[in-house]
Amino acid sequence: MTNIILCGGSGxxxxxxxxxxxxxxxxxxxxxxxLFQLTVERNNxxxxxxxxxxxxxxxxxxxxxxxxxxxxxxxxxxEPMGRNTAPAIALACMELxxxxxxxxxxxxxxxxxxxxxxxxxARAKELAEQGxxxxxxxxxxxxxxxxxxxxxDGEEVLNFKEKPDLQTAEEYIKAxxxxxxxxxxxFRAGAFLDELQKYSPKVYxxxxxxxxxxxxxxxxxxxxxxxxxxxxDSIDYAVMEKSDKVKVIPxxxxxxxxxxxxxxxxxxxxxxxxxxxxxxxxAIDSKNNLVYGNEKKIATVDIDDCIIVDxxxxxxxxxxxxxxxxxKVVEKLKEQNSELHNIHLTGHRPWGTYTVLEDSIGYKIxxxxxxxxxxxxxxxxxxxxxxxxxxxxxxxVTVGEKNFTVSPNESTYIKAGELHRLANDGKIPLIIxxxxxxxxTGEDDIIRIEDDFKRx
Amino acid sequence: MTNIILCGGSGxxxxxxxxxxxxxxxxxxxxxxxLFQLTVERNNxxxxxxxxxxxxxxxxxxxxxxxxxxxxxxxxxxEPMGRNTAPAIALACMELxxxxxxxxxxxxxxxxxxxxxxxxxARAKELAEQGxxxxxxxxxxxxxxxxxxxxxDGEEVLNFKEKPDLQTAEEYIKAxxxxxxxxxxxFRAGAFLDELQKYSPKVYxxxxxxxxxxxxxxxxxxxxxxxxxxxxDSIDYAVMEKSDKVKVIPxxxxxxxxxxxxxxxxxxxxxxxxxxxxxxxxAIDSKNNLVYGNEKKIATVDIDDCIIVDxxxxxxxxxxxxxxxxxKVVEKLKEQNSELHNIHLTGHRPWGTYTVLEDSIGYKIxxxxxxxxxxxxxxxxxxxxxxxxxxxxxxxVTVGEKNFTVSPNESTYIKAGELHRLANDGKIPLIIxxxxxxxxTGEDDIIRIEDDFKRx
Numbered sequence: 004m005t006n007i008i009l010c011g012g013s014g015x016x017x018x019x020x021x022x023x024x025x026x027x028x029x030x031x032x033x034x035x036x037x038l039f040q041l042t043v044e045r046n047n048x049x050x051x052x053x054x055x056x057x058x059x060x061x062x063x064x065x066x067x068x069x070x071x072x073x074x075x076x077x078x079x080x081x082e083p084m085g086r087n088t089a090p091a092i093a094l095a096c097m098e099l100x101x102x103x104x105x106x107x108x109x110x111x112x113x114x115x116x117x118x119x120x121x122x123x124x125a126r127a128k129e130l131a132e133q134g135x136x137x138x139x140x141x142x143x144x145x146x147x148x149x150x151x152x153x154x155x156d157g158e159e160v161l162n163f164k165e166k167p168d169l170q171t172a173e174e175y176i177k178a179x180x181x182x183x184x185x186x187x188x189x190f191r192a193g194a195f196l197d198e199l200q201k202y203s204p205k206v207y208x209x210x211x212x213x214x215x216x217x218x219x220x221x222x223x224x225x226x227x228x229x230x231x232x233x234x235x236d237s238i239d240y241a242v243m244e245k246s247d248k249v250k251v252i253p254x255x256x257x258x259x260x261x262x263x264x265x266x267x268x269x270x271x272x273x274x275x276x277x278x279x280x281x282x283x284x285x286a287i288d289s290k291n292n293l294v295y296g297n298e299k300k301i302a303t304v305d306i307d308d309c310i311i312v313d314x315x316x317x318x319x320x321x322x323x324x325x326x327x328x329x330x331k332v333v334e335k336l337k338e339q340n341s342e343l344h345n346i347h348l349t350g351h352r353p354w355g356t357y358t359v360l361e362d363s364i365g366y367k368i369x370x371x372x373x374x375x376x377x378x379x380x381x382x383x384x385x386x387x388x389x390x391x392x393x394x395x396x397x398x399x400v401t402v403g404e405k406n407f408t409v410s411p412n413e414s415t416y417i418k419a420g421e422l423h424r425l426a427n428d429g430k431i432p433l434i435i436x437x438x439x440x441x442x443x444t445g446e447d448d449i450i451r452i453e454d455d456f457k458r459x
Numbered sequence: 460m461t462n463i464i465l466c467g468g469s470g471x472x473x474x475x476x477x478x479x480x481x482x483x484x485x486x487x488x489x490x491x492x493x494l495f496q497l498t499v500e501r502n503n504x505x506x507x508x509x510x511x512x513x514x515x516x517x518x519x520x521x522x523x524x525x526x527x528x529x530x531x532x533x534x535x536x537x538e539p540m541g542r543n544t545a546p547a548i549a550l551a552c553m554e555l556x557x558x559x560x561x562x563x564x565x566x567x568x569x570x571x572x573x574x575x576x577x578x579x580x581a582r583a584k585e586l587a588e589q590g591x592x593x594x595x596x597x598x599x600x601x602x603x604x605x606x607x608x609x610x611x612d613g614e615e616v617l618n619f620k621e622k623p624d625l626q627t628a629e630e631y632i633k634a635x636x637x638x639x640x641x642x643x644x645x646f647r648a649g650a651f652l653d654e655l656q657k658y659s660p661k662v663y664x665x666x667x668x669x670x671x672x673x674x675x676x677x678x679x680x681x682x683x684x685x686x687x688x689x690x691x692d693s694i695d696y697a698v699m700e701k702s703d704k705v706k707v708i709p710x711x712x713x714x715x716x717x718x719x720x721x722x723x724x725x726x727x728x729x730x731x732x733x734x735x736x737x738x739x740x741x742a743i744d745s746k747n748n749l750v751y752g753n754e755k756k757i758a759t760v761d762i763d764d765c766i767i768v769d770x771x772x773x774x775x776x777x778x779x780x781x782x783x784x785x786x787k788v789v790e791k792l793k794e795q796n797s798e799l800h801n802i803h804l805t806g807h808r809p810w811g812t813y814t815v816l817e818d819s820i821g822y823k824i825x826x827x828x829x830x831x832x833x834x835x836x837x838x839x840x841x842x843x844x845x846x847x848x849x850x851x852x853x854x855x856v857t858v859g860e861k862n863f864t865v866s867p868n869e870s871t872y873i874k875a876g877e878l879h880r881l882a883n884d885g886k887i888p889l890i891i892x893x894x895x896x897x898x899x900t901g902e903d904d905i906i907r908i909e910d911d912f913k914r915x
Contacts, residue, residue, distance in 0.1 A: 208527040285782055285791045300789040300799055304777035318769055321760035328743050332758040335741045343756055360816040360824060366850040367894055368816060388868050392846045392894045412844050412896045436824055438848045438892045440868045
């Protein structure tokens with residue numbers, strides 16, 4: 004069985020932690036594992052292959068986090084933009100044998116009861132082998148109005164229900180045969196594609212054209228114009244709500260979508276006062292708070308039932324129960340033309356990370372960490388000079404025609420306009436402090452001549 | 460008349476803004492003026508001379524802030540440690556002619572009604588000229604339990620009262636002839652010293668010995684062992700509560716001691732939702748909050764009546780009305796052996812400022828700003844190498860026997876053990892980025908050979 008892991012999401016409901024370029028599935032909320040990593044580990048014993056479906060900005064986050072688990076995936080498919088789940092799953096299925104059983108999982112959910120999950124997947128696989136398209140229905144723990152529901156009779160699907168109002172949701176809970184639509188599926192790749200062709204032929208045909216025209220070297224890269232021509236559609240609308248081959252597995256598996264800070268608070272370990280455990284927190288008469296932040300001391304005085312989330316460049320304070328309104332904050336940020344919902348001070352790159360320490364008029368200071376055996380692109384800047392000071396590891400530097408190494412406590416200098424490259428040929432991470440000096444120090448002042456990661 | 464400005468306090472009730480090395484009187488809460496600067500400006504038209512009484516760590520903050528007002532003070536007296544107000548005022552009075560009228564003012568209070576203040580001071584001066592020791596009694600605006608009270612009959616003092624309980628405070632307000640003890644005084648220098656000698660001879664004698672043994676070059680510096688031998692005492696206990704030459708000026712002058720964040724909230728301008736004005740604040744359904752912080756975006760969701768104070772290394776969130784409990788946070792910090800109640804990421808030095816941008820194992824990054832015509836001490840470090848990159852201004856650098864200048868976008872390097880000095884001989888501020896690399900980068904790894912500011 005192949006585990007198709009969908010990890011292209013860009014959730015901002017957990018802003019300021021989750022942002023477009025570091026979405027919630029890659030954030031390490033729980034014991035040093037991201038939701039993506041927990042997803043991979045959860046399915047390791049169930050599936051022999053992993054197939055990562057991602058986008059061009061995030062696939063190297065998936066690569067990095069797999070390598071932390073000492074794993075790689077068998078296949079990668081990169082979408083230049085998201086077109087919802089039906090195209091993403093179709094494109095992945097086209098790469099596989101029609102007979103292959105696939106387990107489709109989002110990468111941003113938490114499942115706490117592994118043995119119940121294993122049983123549910125085993126039953127789903129049996130049904131998939133019989134040709135069914137299987138969805139997983141989560142036993143609801145409360146009258147959630149933010150999810151769609153599946154009305155079922157045993158494993159038979161009676162109806163897919165849109166997000167209900169509170170009264171309807173309460174009736175669903177009372178009735179006992181309504182389940183949360185979890186976004187997990189299991190079927191033969193070919194069975195799904197057949198049903199997609201039958202019920203949503205436009206999605207099928209456009210996906211097929213896009214798949215056939217994709218570049219397929221180490222990973223499958225869908226071309227921009229092909230992706231654009233695929234109609235946006237969810238697998239539920241495109242197939243599951245129409246096909247007569249659908250089954251549902253009622254699943255009581257300790258599932259959470261960690262879709263808000265309130266949901267996150269429920270899942271995090273807490274101290275005797277109900278505050279999430281945080282060594283930086285000084286609580287004076289304060290109870291039942293989510294306190295997230297590891298950069299500074301956070302003192303609360305007579306504060307109860309709040310969400311406090313501190314990051315390097317943004318702070319959120321919300322009353323508990325109101326954390327769905329975080330999306331209003333993100334709307335405001337967009338109005339203000341801020342980039343705070345997209346990027347963090349620390350940016351992840353295929354070669355490592357950079358962190359902006361200071362961004363001021365005329366200069367910008369960064370800490371740059373390059374992973375062993377990685378190098379940045381061969382590049383030049385028109386408006387800035389760069390001073391590099393090595394503080395750990397050894398840098399291999401190319402400037403113009405020259406090649407040399409720079410050791411800890413040594414420095415070098417790159418004049419504006421000079422072609423240069425920074426590489427780590429060593430065995431330990433290379434850490435340098437970069438001081439950019441110039442009239443303009445924006446990230447877009449970069450001309451890439453050659454790049455290991457095929458970026459523009 | 461001479462204005463003796465007491466500015467040695469180290470209040471931490473406004474932590475994390477106010478800390479030992481940047482106490483509240485020097486913080487610019489109001490329209491780019493500190494409480495100290497407002498004090499100086501308030502008395503400029505009333506007094507022909509300023510006399511600053513401070514301590515060795517803070518006097519250059521006073522110097523800096525006076526120079527921002529294009530002023531200097533006529534006299535400075537530096538105490539190596541605080542011994543409360545009686546010795547501080549006595550030492551200053553000993554430097555003046557006995558006939559000189561002095562107006563003693565703390566530097567950490569706000570007075571909003573200048574014309575009422577002017578009248579009160581004018582009347583105090585008349586009484587001082589007649590030989591009285593005058594104190595200012597503030598018309599109370601509510602039943603504050605945190606201040607001492609003065610019971611008066613017109614300008615006659617009937618009694619000094621300790622901090623009352625709430626019921627007693629309410630009775631005082633009802634009675635109408637009780638005033639807050641403001642810590643402001645007016646008298647002839649000699650009249651005060653005579654009364655001090657009469658009622659607190661030990662304080663007087665020890666202060667006299669300390670004054671006579673002080674070094675008196677550009678400023679009066681009391682010696683450590685002399686200061687230590689002066690009994691700690693307040694002017695109220697030592698003189699005012701005992702002398703029969705005391706008068707009080709009932710003063711309705713818009714006074715606030717800005718002694719807590721609740722008091723600060725009352726004084727700051729607010730928007731239509733009752734939130735203090737802050738361009739970094741995104742308020743979603745949030746009202747009546749103090750939001751202080753200028754380094755990052757601060758979003759609040761369904762948060763009312765809170766104090767939110769964000770600084771580079773510490774965040775405080777308190778319910779309004781509870782801000783007196785901030786002292787409990789500071790107690791916790793002391794228990795944790797933290798330095799967060801003493802220092803900020805930005806440290807003020809006689810030559811300028813430094814800001815820690817990153818402090819990590821093996822290296823530390825600082826931005827250093829040197830004022831024109833100032834220089835750091837001639838110094839060396841045993842454990843760290845320093846890389847300096849000039850981003851603005853021109854550095855004059857001494858390394859060993861060599862002297863050279865470093866221009867913007869140039870850098871230089873100081874090896875551990877090398878004697879060096881950084882100076883700004885130019886007309887504009889010098890800004891450098893310093894990357895310290897070494898096994899130990901603590902501030903105390905410094906050997907000063909020569910210092911313009913006579914530091915150890």
